[in-house]
Amino acid sequence: MSNTNATRTSTAELQQLAAAGRWHVVETVAKSKAGHIGGPLSAMDLLVSLYFNELAIDPQQPQDPARDRFILSKGHCAIGLYAVLALRGYFPLEELATFDQGGSRLQGHPDMKLTPGVDSSSGSLGQGLSAGAGIAMAAKQLGAGFHTWVMLGDGELEEGMVWEAVHTARRFKLDNLTAIIDLNGLQQYGWPVTEDGDRFDRSNPWAGVDLEGVFDGFGWNVVSINGHEFNEIQAAFDQVRAARCSGKPTVILAKTTKGKGISFAEGTYKWHNGVATPEQLAIAAAELGQAFEGEAK
Known part of the structure; x- marks a missing residue:
């Protein structure tokens, strides 16, 4: 298994990988004419840190029973995961060009x-943490040493099934389970409103709610970080490792920015999904330090 403390990827390398991952997201979606942008970009630094510095995995043996498990519960952000898997060596980067096409291994949801x-597999929001809890519970029963990680969106936390899993995970002392909440504070849709003529209030779904206190009250270890600061991400992973004999699952509350890294997408709900124009691709490439040779086809 790879990704030990002795082989950590440097912050500079992680930054380069995250920039490349963000570029592959926006370019791939533009080429396929469909997909999500905002969520994959907000989660990219977390995904890169996991796959290059934390998960015990081997891309050459993707079914190794000793591997750590990762579940992308917010499955509509699959292109972000695919970009990182390709960068990590699970399949060629060129295969990203098949995203969301018939017969492709890279469908719109994992x-x-x-x-x-x-x-x-994921896509129906709210189910990933339950699946992760089941995997972690099975590992306990089998005496297996792997860790299970689940990434959820903050809007996804509105699903009741999430909170059933939160309660269950602590009851069964699943200290081999970690949830990462991508708190980008912006939904495609939200609570119905009428005051401003819009159908929805897309602002932070958990504004005014003490999520730290909520998870703490359920008996979880709680770590709050800036989800774009690699040093804070790594420190959170270190805390997860330290808590693996605590009898308590861990949640990482990662504050992020939707559309992070691309100026026209940052903090804009319309880029929850969207297809970049050639002009926008040129802007994104320049901002991310990537080569762009022309119009997306």
């Missing part, structure tokens, strides 16, 4: 039967 490195 499919564990198709895609190397995908440990759980």
Whole structure:
């Protein structure tokens, strides 16, 4: 298994990988004419840190029973995961060009039967933490040493099934389970409103709610970080490792920016999904330090 403390990727390298991952997201979606942008970009630094510095994995043996498991519960952000899996060596970067096409291994939502490195199919929001808790529980029963990680969106936390899993995970002392909440504070849709003529209030779904206190009250270890600061991300992972004999699951509350890294997408709900024009691709490439040779086809 790879990704030990002795082989950590430097912050500078992580920054380069995250920039490349963000570029592959926006370019791939532009080429496929469909997909999500905002969520994959907000989660990119977390995903890169996981796959290059934390998860015990081997891209050459994606089904190794000793591997750590990762579930992308917010499955509509699959292109972000695919970009990182490709960078990590699970399949060629060139395969990203097949995203969301018939017959492709890279569908619009992760499919564990198709895609190397995908440990759980996802798409219907709210289900990933329950799947992760089940995997962690099975590991306990089998005496297996792998860790299970689940990434959720903050809007996804509105699903009741999430909180059933939160309660269950602590009851069964799943200290081999970690949830990462991508708190980008912006939904595609939100609570119905009428005051301003819009159908929805898309602002922070958890404004005014003490999520730290909520998870603490459920008996979880709680770590709050800036989800774009690699040093804070790594420190959170270190705390997860330290808590693996605590009898308590851990949640990382990662404050992020939707659309992070691309000026026209940052903090804009309309880029929850969207297809960049050639002009916008040129802007994104320049901001991310990537080469762009022309119009997306």
